[in-house]
Amino acid sequence: MPKPHLAVNELRAYCEAVEGGYQNAEIYVLPYAPIPDDVQGELDALRDMGAQVIEFEMECDDWPYLHAPRPRIEQAFLDKVFELLILEIVGEDEEQDPVPLTPSQYILQAVQGCPNLVIVGDAIDLCDQIANHRHPFIFSAIDAFVVLIERLGDVGVLRQYFQDRGLNHAQTGGIGVELDIKLNGATVRRETHHTHLKSGDGTTVQAAVRIYYQCLLRDGIYRVFILYVGPHPDTDFSRTIDLANCG
Incomplete structure (x- = not known):
């Protein structure tokens, strides 16, 4: 989500809606799905215009591995990706309780x-x-x-x-x-x-x-x-x- 042929339009719509221009856009690229050529070209252009494009690699910095030809999307995998992505976006707040509420x-x-x-x-x-x-x-x-x-x-x-x-x-x-x-x-x-x-x-x-x-x-x-x-x-x-x- 979104479908590959719609992804570039979704990406453009997000960047155009960011207040303050492209330099305030944050784009996180996960390594678990092929990136369409038009999206990759858009990412390169956005990076040149000042957008922050963060790309992750499997088995680097704790990002889990996913076997592309025969992926097994298990709950532990989803939980780990969610945890790492939120940590990357929000960061750690030392003033908050380190143990979140259930x-x-x-x-x-x-x-x-x-x-x-x-x-x-x-x-x-x-x-x-x-x-x-x-x-x-x-x-x-x-x-x-x-x-x-x-x-x-x-x-x-x-x-x-x-x-x-x-x-x-x-x-x-x-x-x-x-x-x-x-x-x-x-x-x-x-x-x-x-x-x-x-x-x-x-x-x-x-x-x-x-x-x-x-x-x-x-x-x-x-x-x-x-x-x-x-x-x-x-x-x-x-x-x-x-x-x-x-x-």
């Missing part, structure tokens, strides 16, 4: 600051099993839920709201999740929805991440119920929550 820790921290973000049952028990390069997707999704709650759901069309944040939102297909919402033991709503956020299709189980959720506005309180976070589930399931226990 997805479950991030979610629990968000819930502490936003009690109307509700974890239902064992919804996050599997979330730390996802691939490392999907962690930012989880963090962005949780941040979006918090803002959604702060605005009492008044964000317009949900699909567009999430799309503006780089999140893929789906309301059909996938797994059906029934949520039985009770108040002091009596059901106030029981519905099955397919609503979820997703990242990764046609990939490994750990990299195909899904977040199933439902929302409820009741008595002026807007809640987002987190029903599942983790690798793509393979069966429908149900959850139950009692509002009396939501604080």
Whole structure:
């Protein structure tokens, strides 16, 4: 991604959008796919115009090896490439905690600051099993839920709201999740929805991440119920929550 015949156009579009001109462009070239001739020519021209073009080599500076004729794209390989690329782009910040939060820790921290973000049952028990390069997707999704709650759901069309944040939102297909919402033991709503956020299709189980959720506005309180976070589930399931226990 992008397809080879579109790559040069994507590269040009990026460079033209960089504020301050080509000298502020940063282009990272990974050694795991053939570089089309027109892209290589563009890279050479951009370098001459002051763009920063960084090229990596396999088996140099910890970059993993990939056998080109018969590549095996395993999870450990993807995690290592993601780790090295982020380190190259962002660098090390000595002031930050050297141990990043896991997805479950991030979610629990968000819930502490936003009690109307509700974890239902064992919804996050599997979330730390996802691939490392999907962690930012989880963090962005949780941040979006918090803002959604702060605005009492008044964000317009949900699909567009999430799309503006780089999140893929789906309301059909996938797994059906029934949520039985009770108040002091009596059901106030029981519905099955397919609503979820997703990242990764046609990939490994750990990299195909899904977040199933439902929302409820009741008595002026807007809640987002987190029903599942983790690798793509393979069966429908149900959850139950009692509002009396939501604080």
